[in-house]
Amino acid sequence: MTQTAASYELAQVNIARLKAPLDSPQLKDFVDALDPVNAVADTSDGFVWRLQSDSGNATDVAVFGDEWLIVNMSVWRDTNALTAFMYQGQHRELLARRREWFERIQEAMTVLWWVPAGHRPTVAEAEERLLHLRAHGATAYAFTLRTSFPSGEAAPVLGAADRVLPDVECPV
Secondary structure (H helix, E strand, O other): OOOOHHHEEEEEEEEEEEOOOOOOHHHHHHHHHHHHHHHHHHOOOOEEEEOOOOOOOOOOOOOOOOOOEEEEEEEEOOHHHHHHHHOOHHHHHHHHOHHHHEOOOOOOOEEEEEEEOOOOOOHHHHHHHHHHHHHHOOEOOEEOOOOOOOOOOOOOOOOHHHHHHHHOOOOO
């Protein structure tokens, strides 16, 4: 059977390092905006799923074992749907203010990849894709909006760096 573009959905993860605790006055505007922005995402054209805990968001989901990192992970129909949500409305306003709340990190903190329709990625899967992007740059296995790839199945690039990555801490 031939796989079609509709057989795949776009997974994305965005990880950020907090400048202050989530309950601090410095992050109040960000925290107050989480529920409204998530509500818009949930009803956006092309939205499929987002990671959330009992809190309704994912701010308490551990990533790379670092309590100062927060994760946003979701699945979308395609890159156009994700981009349309990211750069409009209140989400766009939050993006403009991200430096108030999050540390500036030189390494990639966002990665995209195609998943079979219906698959819900795990944080471990997202961590692995992000480390792959850092080690190999954009490939069909792990990429960015700036350098995206058509939907479909993709295998990781194997190389010397892959033998080292599991033994090192996340360099975030």
